[in-house]
Amino acid sequence: MGPLSSQLGPESWLRQVLGDQGQTRLPYNNDAKFAVRQHLLDLVSEFPTLVLKQQQYTHTNGSTVQLLMADGTLPMYYQGVKYNIPVSIWLPEAYPRQQPIMYVVPTSDMIIKPQHSFVDPSGMVFSPYLRNWIYGRSNLVDMAQDTSMQFGHDPPLFSKPPNWAPPAQPSSTSQHPDTFLAHNPIHRRSCSNVRPTSLPTSAKLGVKNNLQELFRKSAIAELTKRLQGSLARANDAATADMDKLFEQQAELTRRERDITRGVESIQAERHALEGCVLEMSGKAAALGKWLVENEKKLVSGEVDADTAILPADVLSKQALEGQAEDLALEDTLYSLDKALQNNSLTPELYIKQVRALCGKQFMVRALGRKVANRQDQLRRAYHNAPTAAGSLRRDSVPGPSHVQMPQGDSWTSVGILSNPLTQGR
Known part of the structure; x- marks a missing residue:
């Protein structure tokens, strides 16, 4: 089956092909079909240059199976210029428990970069994201975004130099499985319907730009950006903490003034009370003395009321x-x-x-x-x-x-x- 019908949108088409229970039913588990459908819809929504298809896939052992795939281009930004890399993304039978299968599909005027860091000569992509695929957390959108960024650091395709001849390939597929994939028409088909922008030639890349230096600069720029973001967040957090501390300091200063005034008031009251105690003590002593002197006069009647x-x-x-x-x-x-x-x-x-x-x-x-x-x-x-x-x-x-x-x-x-x-x- 080819690409989805123009009369059906991606959601309706996926509902139709995933719900088919006949001889052409797809080999995905029923409990995984919802994740398959949602991941593909998110992928084509994020990358409109990809088209959903149902195609026959040939495994390395020669067996074939009908699988869902996304075919088209992924954007790549190299030295500030946007390039379109033709790719095909296949969803294996065990998806999403198993990572998807991704190929770079060069056109007739392109070649795959020899000894690429994560693209083999057949075009199969084994980027770090795919190698570290985690069921339940990884998805197609993040994979495509990560692959696009990795392509910008290390472009997988070059424009074919003049008089270029492909290297000789062994004839036995059992000795080198990648050779089978390289000659598999499903993976090495012409992509004349998706023509990316011309890529830099190998001569230009080899003479003018050192890929390792470019990767180092890109890594430094990315790390610098992340470090600046971390420092900005740390600065915001520290500023918020300082504001809280300043507020606490102002509150403590106000309370210190209140306590100082309270202590001064208590000390003044204490001095006043001490004076009253001394005064009352003197009066009590005088009253006691007067009572001693006049008790006898009171008994004997010697007290004069007028005096x-x-x-x-x-x-x-x-x-x-x-x-x-x-x-x-x-x-x-x-x-x-x-x-x-x-x-x-x-x-x-x-x-x-x-x-x-x-x-x-x-x-x-x-x-x-x-x-x-x-x-x-x-x-x-x-x-x-x-x-x-x-x-x-x-x-x-x-x-x-x-x-x-x-x-x-x-x-x-x-x-x-x-x-x-x-x-x-």
């Missing part, structure tokens, strides 16, 4: 007097309210007395407010006073040895008295 609490300074005295006067005015106003309720006082007289007492109470509370503000200023000066040598000493400013006394209904921040227990400080 138990004394103002420590002029401001404390003013606060105490103002508070006492304010409380007295509060009591007077309360008594007037009761008298009015009991009809002991006329409303006109009640209003007159309340107006007079409230005016006086206002002045007393205003004075108490001024005294409280002044005491607050002195208290802040005491806490903020420096203790270095030659500077203001804290014991020269009235200390916070004050207690807050209850006031009238709205006066709650005046009447600050000194604690008599700390007057000796």
